[in-house]
Amino acid sequence: xxxxxxxxxxxxxxxxxxxxxxxxxxxxxxxxxxxxxxxxxxxxxxxxxxxxxxxxxxxxxxxxxxxxxxxxxxxxxxxxxxxxxxxxxxxxxxxxxxxxxxxxxxxxxxxxxxxxxxxxxxxxxxxxxxxxxxxxxxxxxxxxxxxxxxxxxxxxxxxxxxxxxxxxxxxxxxxxxxxxxxxxxxxxxxxxxxxxxxxxxxxxxxxxxxxxxxxxxxxxxxxxxxxxxxxxxxxxxxxxxxxxxxxxxxxxxxxxxxxxxxxxxxxxxxxxxxxxxxxxxx
Ligand code: AMP
Ligand code: MN
Ligand code: MN
Ligand code: MN
Numbered sequence: 637x638x639x640x641x642x643x644x645x646x647x648x649x650x651x652x653x654x655x656x657x658x659x660x661x662x663x664x665x666x667x668x669x670x671x672x673x674x675x676x677x678x679x680x681x682x683x684x685x686x687x688x689x690x691x692x693x694x695x696x697x698x699x700x701x702x703x704x705x706x707x708x709x710x711x712x713x714x715x716x717x718x719x720x721x722x723x724x725x726x727x728x729x730x731x732x733x734x735x736x737x738x739x740x741x742x743x744x745x746x747x748x749x750x751x752x753x754x755x756x757x758x759x760x761x762x763x764x765x766x767x768x769x770x771x772x773x774x775x776x777x778x779x780x781x782x783x784x785x786x787x788x789x790x791x792x793x794x795x796x797x798x799x800x801x802x803x804x805x806x807x808x809x810x811x812x813x814x815x816x817x818x819x820x821x822x823x824x825x826x827x828x829x830x831x832x833x834x835x836x837x838x839x840x841x842x843x844x845x846x847x848x849x850x851x852x853x854x855x856x857x858x859x860x861x862x863x864x865x866x867x868x869x870x871x872x873x874x875x876x877x878x879x880x881x882x883x884x885x886x887x888x889x890x891x892x893x894x895x896x897x898x899x900x901x902x903x904x905x906x907x908x909x910x911x912x913x914x915x916x917x918x
Contacts, residue, residue, distance in 0.1 A: 644883020649681030653888030656681035718821035740768035856882030
């Protein structure tokens with residue numbers, strides 16, 4: 637199998653279905669030679685992932701996917717090559733954990749008031765030791781038979797404007813980028829087509845993101861796999877002279893377009909974020 641990389645995926649440390657070690661072994665089976673584990677607002681899975689990567693003989697990049705606020709909206713910034721033990725990052729992530737817990741409770745209260753009894757406990761059970769996310773509420777909604785499928789859980793209850801939606805008290809984008817940079821990492825704007833933005837707003841977002849020290853953006857995303865989407869993102873990447881990243885946004889088996897290593901190829905002329913990443917660990 638040819639060498640490939642995947643710089644965006646999730647484990648049971650946040651809302652993924654596989655343990656960090658299982659994600660790493662699956663990556664190795666898929667022929668991925670460089671993997672970044674990027675769980676939502678946590679670095680808790682990185683120790684196990686690194687141990688597994690050493691065994692499996694693949695390179696693990698220490699990463700995370702930060703939820704940040706900008707202009708009153710939530711964006712995701714992937715941090716790659718961070719030192720997970722850096723005190724500023726640790727403090728910041730402790731604050732994010734509190735924000736997630738409070739929001740998780742508020743979502744539960746709202747759903748219970750809407751007649752979905754057991755929502756909060758169900759989601760907490762689905763989350764286990766992980767940070768609580770809307771994905772855990774979605775799983776409970778499916779398992780309890782309140783919705784027919786995962787997508788319907790978001791459409792009916794969890795997306796913006798629905799009864800179970802609560803805005804997260806996330807870090808401001810500028811400060812979140814600072815956390816990543818101070819921990820030695822590169823800040824990558826995740827899935828830029830995933831925010832329902834017009835071209836003008838993507839431009840404003842990239843202006844603010846680069847001004848704040850963001851250095852890279854995802855161009856090849858498992859969530860925007862069409863050739864014209866990659867082309868469009870490549871255009872933004874060139875215009876802003878950013879480094880290009882690629883990742884599947886893997887959360888678990890069963891979604892072929894978002895399998896580990898399954899993101900489309902990067903346009904050949906773009907500088908890859910991988911070349912700017914210092915060698916770390918395995
Ligand atoms: P949170 O960060 O707690 O708001 O949870 C968001 C997570 O839910 C994302 O990382 C996705 O994994 C998942 N998610 C959000 N919206 C959808 C959707 N429409 N369909 C499926 N999964 C979604
Ligand atoms: Mn997720
Ligand atoms: Mn994301
Ligand atoms: Mn993600």
